[in-house]
Amino acid sequence: MNKSVLIRGGTVVNADREFRADVLCVDGVIAAVGESLTAQAPAGCSVVDAGGQYVLPGGIDPHTHMNFPFMGTTTVDDFYSGTSAALAGGTTSIIDFVIPNPKQPLMEAYRIWRSWAEHAASDYGFHVAITWWDESVHRDMGTLVREEGVNSFKHFMAYKNAIMCDDETLVNSFRRSLELGAMPTVHAENGELVFLLQQEVARMGITGPEGHPLSRPPMVEGEAANRAIAIAEVLGVPIYVVHVSCQESADAIARARARGQRVYGEVLAGHLVIDDSVYRDPDFTRAAAHVMSPPFRSKPHQEALWRGLQSGQLHTTATDHCTFCAAQKAAGQGNFAKIPNGCGGVEERMAVIWDAGVNSGRLTPSEFVAITSANTAKLFNLYPQKGLVAPGADADLVVWDPSGHKTLSAKTHHSKNDFNIFEGRTVQGIPTHTLSQGKLVWVDGDLRTVPGAGRYLKRPAFGPQFTANALRAQVEAPTAVER
Numbered sequence: 001m002n003k004s005v006l007i008r009g010g011t012v013v014n015a016d017r018e019f020r021a022d023v024l025c026v027d028g029v030i031a032a033v034g035e036s037l038t039a040q041a042p043a044g045c046s047v048v049d050a051g052g053q054y055v056l057p058g059g060i061d062p063h064t065h066m067n068f069p070f071m072g073t074t075t076v077d078d079f080y081s082g083t084s085a086a087l088a089g090g091t092t093s094i095i096d097f098v099i100p101n102p103k104q105p106l107m108e109a110y111r112i113w114r115s116w117a118e119h120a121a122s123d124y125g126f127h128v129a130i131t132w133w134d135e136s137v138h139r140d141m142g143t144l145v146r147e148e149g150v151n152s153f154k155h156f157m158a159y160k161n162a163i164m165c166d167d168e169t170l171v172n173s174f175r176r177s178l179e180l181g182a183m184p185t186v187h188a189e190n191g192e193l194v195f196l197l198q199q200e201v202a203r204m205g206i207t208g209p210e211g212h213p214l215s216r217p218p219m220v221e222g223e224a225a226n227r228a229i230a231i232a233e234v235l236g237v238p239i240y241v242v243h244v245s246c247q248e249s250a251d252a253i254a255r256a257r258a259r260g261q262r263v264y265g266e267v268l269a270g271h272l273v274i275d276d277s278v279y280r281d282p283d284f285t286r287a288a289a290h291v292m293s294p295p296f297r298s299k300p301h302q303e304a305l306w307r308g309l310q311s312g313q314l315h316t317t318a319t320d321h322c323t324f325c326a327a328q329k330a331a332g333q334g335n336f337a338k339i340p341n342g343c344g345g346v347e348e349r350m351a352v353i354w355d356a357g358v359n360s361g362r363l364t365p366s367e368f369v370a371i372t373s374a375n376t377a378k379l380f381n382l383y384p385q386k387g388l389v390a391p392g393a394d395a396d397l398v399v400w401d402p403s404g405h406k407t408l409s410a411k412t413h414h415s416k417n418d419f420n421i422f423e424g425r426t427v428q429g430i431p432t433h434t435l436s437q438g439k440l441v442w443v444d445g446d447l448r449t450v451p452g453a454g455r456y457l458k459r460p461a462f463g464p465q466f467t468a469n470a471l472r473a474q475v476e477a478p479t480a481v482e483r
Ligand SMILES: [Zn+2]
Pocket: 063, 064, 065, 320, 322
């Protein structure tokens, strides 16, 4: 079944260029890219007519939470439903998160998440969160990098009294990441300020979802981004800031990059097109459905994020797909701080960003590929297995119809969630076909995913150049004190 697929007559788009070519996929990998490959296609080869369409590397979403136990409940999407939704939208790989509870051994949490992910329909990898520190964490980080193919560690600077990482843990883990050639990543929000502001907002009598953004203003994010970047600079380690949502943190990244620091920023599709007016919706269910952290921001912040992507100061796009249904969100009736944080989007990201980014002229198709797959593949060491249409790469591909339309809705999406933050938005530019490991899994609205078909992606550590900034910091450090 579908051992080979020929995609004929399309325009291949990579991050560096676009060109007319057929793409032949055999046994899960791209066998050939070139003109008129029909003669080379094996007998029984499936043929996809891509005339008038683009052929893109499958999307990579580096920020999802499937099957995630959080704030007293568990997300409705598991690894199968979540990756199926992803494939329906043209995303063929996810990088999810192993999140140990404080004091839980890292390897124990890692094995639990790996078992949950066995049902995934698409390929997947894991970042591992560092939520506490001792000698065993130091040791297990080494095991994860050297034996398990984890090359990135996540640090929550928010969620006090839960998974928040203090500066001591941050410093220890950044130093260890540097030693191992792994990328430290941060959720940048000052958890102490959020904790205080949540109480102050409640004391003002604001208990509904409109209190959520008031307790997490942009400078709370800006402070944490600046602090994490400063710590990374002192230690000489690269750093990746997840879900940059506002001007303050985008500026922090741009300033550091101008100083020559290796700092990378991720933007969520939702933050690019949804603004904070959603929290003032009088309907609790709708407002609470948008509660995630960092929250949606006012429109000028959206513009700052687009400018960051256009200028290359921000690098990747993701969704933070983390789905809680209305019944779960209801836990925060009367106390916005108890609304489970998270929104969906893994299926919609590609179309939303194409529609708002490429159709508007902000991005070229190649720039779209850069921020939806290629940059992520490079930063997390999956390139060129992923993020590139070329012989030898995985046959994870999307046939993209730039004139196709769709109205996004919870009624038609493939997530198990009962709400869609993009509800009613009509997008132009949609996937007609998705190939995962060379198999057609989405064909004109027909979803053919298979539980367990996804493979775990091992991501090797970075090489010695990774520490170049550290060496520079050490060279600069011992300057003589002159009196
Ligand atoms: Zn997240």
